[in-house]
Amino acid sequence: MEIETNGTRIHVKDQGSGALALVFLHYYGGSSRTWDGVAAALPDRYRIVATDHRGWGDSAAPADGYGIADLAADAEGVIEALGLEHYVLVGHSMGGKVAQCIASRRPGGLEGLVLVAPAPPTPAVLTDEQRATLAGAYQSRESVEFVIDHVLSARPLDATLREQVIEDSLKAAPQAKAAWPNVAMLEDIGAAVTSIDVPTIVVCGEHDQVDRVSTLQAELLPRIPHAQMHILPGTGHLSPLEAPGELARIIARFVAAIEDKTAR
Template identity: 50%
Template sequence: MYYQVNGVNLHVEQQGAGGTALVFLHFYGGSARTWGKVIEGLKQDYTCIAYDHRGWGDSDKTAATYTIKDLADDAQALIQELGLKRYVLVGHSMGGKAAQLLASRRPAGLEGLVLVAPSTPTPQDMPEEMRASMVHFYDNREGAEIALNNIALLPLEEHVREMALEDMQKKRPFVPGGLA
């Protein structure tokens, strides 16, 4: 299903039922599919909502900007669009950074914040060449495999590994300064 928020169409997957919703924000290179196994174990007790951030997966890749603020704004707008009254943000890496920013706004209905290996809440200090190099890891399968080997600390089932590699390469084109 797709929802338009902040001028972009976000691909959203919703499963389960429960009074409290879990809103999943994926890592840089992930998608809603990243959370599949987690959602499988939680959907009996919670409404589970996972979506592809702008520029990733099956969401729009035509936005003018892709900042952490944009990602937090999208999450907040999606939560409002879905009419969630009680929810917990669950963010991994870059998704954790966006979740922290959104939580800092103290939005109505937010009951908790779960961070899974979150990126630091402020921009990491690094040379622009290094940042660009990291972004371009996902331009081809070889680079995506190098990145995944550094991200996944435990062995992944082969179909999960293939899904992650596919998602890592399903991104918007690189825009310098696009993820401030």
């Protein structure tokens, strides 16, 4: 499905028909299909919506507009176009920072927030060399494979998932690849996220080298003090691919608790 929003075209996977929707926002390097394993392991009573950020997957790739507010506006447009009245945002890494931005605005219909290995709301502290390395991480098959093995994952991915990560990483538009390390990662939404008031969980991989547990404990949790943290043992940054079943169980428990509270 293609949805025109915020001056661009966003590709959306929409399945199920439950009253509560789970809206999935992917990481830097991924696409809507990053969530396929998690979606398959969730109870079928939920509507599952997963987007490709602009410049990623099968979405259009405009020349500019890759800041956090732009990506948030794209997702908000999808939510509005689909008429979602009750939903939970699930954001991974870059998508986690976008989800924080959306939730900070307290939109009507938002029932909860799941942050999976989220980028913190404060600017990432990187040297120029580190930023250049990150910007070049998805330029060739060899560079993607190196990042998978040495940075992104702690558990080995099977051949199909490994190929999916390589394809998604290479497919993205150059401007989308450049914008995260050079623009969006450096944005500071730390003050804004203090207004998040919906139930929130933060799910971290024990061995995540990208958005480390210690970083999130220092930069995110003090700003969303009601958030609960869950640590996935033996897992790296790619928990939706490394541990989809475990992640789905955490999400399902969290969402069920929201539903129980709403029903009272």
